[in-house]
Amino acid sequence: MTELAVHPTPIPGLLVIDLPVHGDARGWFKENWQREKMVAAGLPDFGPVQNNISFNHAVGVTRGIHAEPWDKFISVATGRVFGAWVDLREGPSFGAAYWHEIGPDVAIFVPRGVGNAFQTLEAPAAYTYLVTDHWSEAAQAQYTFLHLADESAAIPWPIPLTDAELSVKDQNHPRLADVVPVPPQRTLVIGGNGQLGRALSALWKDRTDVDVVGRDRLDLADPASLDAFDFSPYAVIVNAAAFTAVDAAETTDGRREAWAVNVTGLGRLVEAARSHHAALVHVSSDYVFDGSQDVHGEDEPPSPLGVYGQTKAAGDQLVATLPEHYIVRTSWVIGEGGNFVATMAGLAQRGIDPAVVDDQIGRLAFTDDLAAAIDHLLTHRPAAGVFNVTCDGEPASWARLASEVFALTGHDPARVSPVSTAEYYADKDGIAPRPAHSTLDLSKIRATGFTPREQLAALREHLRTGAPS
Structure with a gap:
């Protein structure tokens, strides 16, 4: 037989x-x-x-x-x-x-x-x-x-x-x-108006098989928008959309929207990917951890402190049910638009001396690097799972990075005053808890052949090419 x-x-x-x-x-x-x-x-x-x-x-x-x-x-x-x-x-x-x-x-x-x-x-x-x-x-x-x-x-x-x-x-x-040859199936980027969406658009600008859509065309918070969208042309879906306002997520309305986008809408997207046999790339966050570990590996169980982290952790579990998926976990994202580096550069230029938290430790992740890592995963196709992606190098505090921004833009880094998280938020209400340690272990993404940039070198390059202010 x-x-x-x-x-x-x-x-x-x-x-x-x-x-x-x-x-x-x-x-x-x-x-x-x-x-x-x-x-x-x-x-x-x-x-x-x-x-x-x-x-x-x-x-x-x-x-x-x-x-x-x-x-x-x-x-x-x-x-x-x-x-x-x-x-x-x-x-x-x-x-x-x-x-x-x-x-x-x-x-x-x-x-x-x-x-x-x-x-x-x-x-x-x-x-x-x-x-x-x-x-x-x-x-x-x-x-x-x-x-x-x-x-x-x-x-x-x-x-x-x-x-x-x-x-x-x-x-x-x-x-x-x-015969007109059958074209390859396409790649869809959701969240095209965000920092990562813009970076992916720039990286893939010469590809004719990529569609980048903003919230006006596909809104994860709107079930009717998802139901009406035709996913059949796509073999790959990159989800660069999310509710990321961590403090607003602690409010009544923000909590509902965070769950609507990061969990309920994502769940519908997962089922669309499943029914069309598409690979799904999804961006996760260091906020799925409580920050009690100095370095977080891909296999560490989630332990979110706040609503935003809870929704991201729940979304990760949904994505992981797909046979073809990559969860790209990142932290401290910097790209085109409003972000920490742009804010610090603007304050330096306007002569404002900020107080910045010095007891939250991690690494920056530039959207150009995140986009390059996503492209690398989709090209080389390692086994499905979670991949940590940030810059490499010595972890640093927000205050240290703010001082670097001041110095690299020609200003006195001593103008940055380091303070504790408790001091910084002492007179503020409705603040989401932050993980004290956000450093992610990068050995798994390195093993695929991807080499993350050192964060201070990447910061220098980012500022040299013109950080938005």
């Missing part, structure tokens, strides 16, 4: 699966689709949602070549067919062809955009396939077709097409030279 095995083919992502078939005098039995065993053997965890059967009553029935906007898992319940596939996706393998005979002991995994066809060799043939999306007329409009007799593919049909039974539509499909 054949052992379960998954084999690659010359078409990237097209896989041949050997299926064990148990038989005796009564007939045979097989596990046609067994998620746990097949994923362990190397099949993608593709999540089928619909099962179709094509019954073919005569030898020579030939169907195709159709490239569809979903993944397919093909097998035969009875009979035998000759299967043929042509890569119609944009890229270097466009036009590559492969063929394989399929009986009850063989299955084929066909990725989105690869043209699929078959010819009945033994009838009746019940050709069955699992797909990753529900059929609709809108989905059918996205099919890409190739003529069965295309000379470039040169498929050696066992029964000549002149003697085969073909539909009129299949006889009128274009040759390869006239």
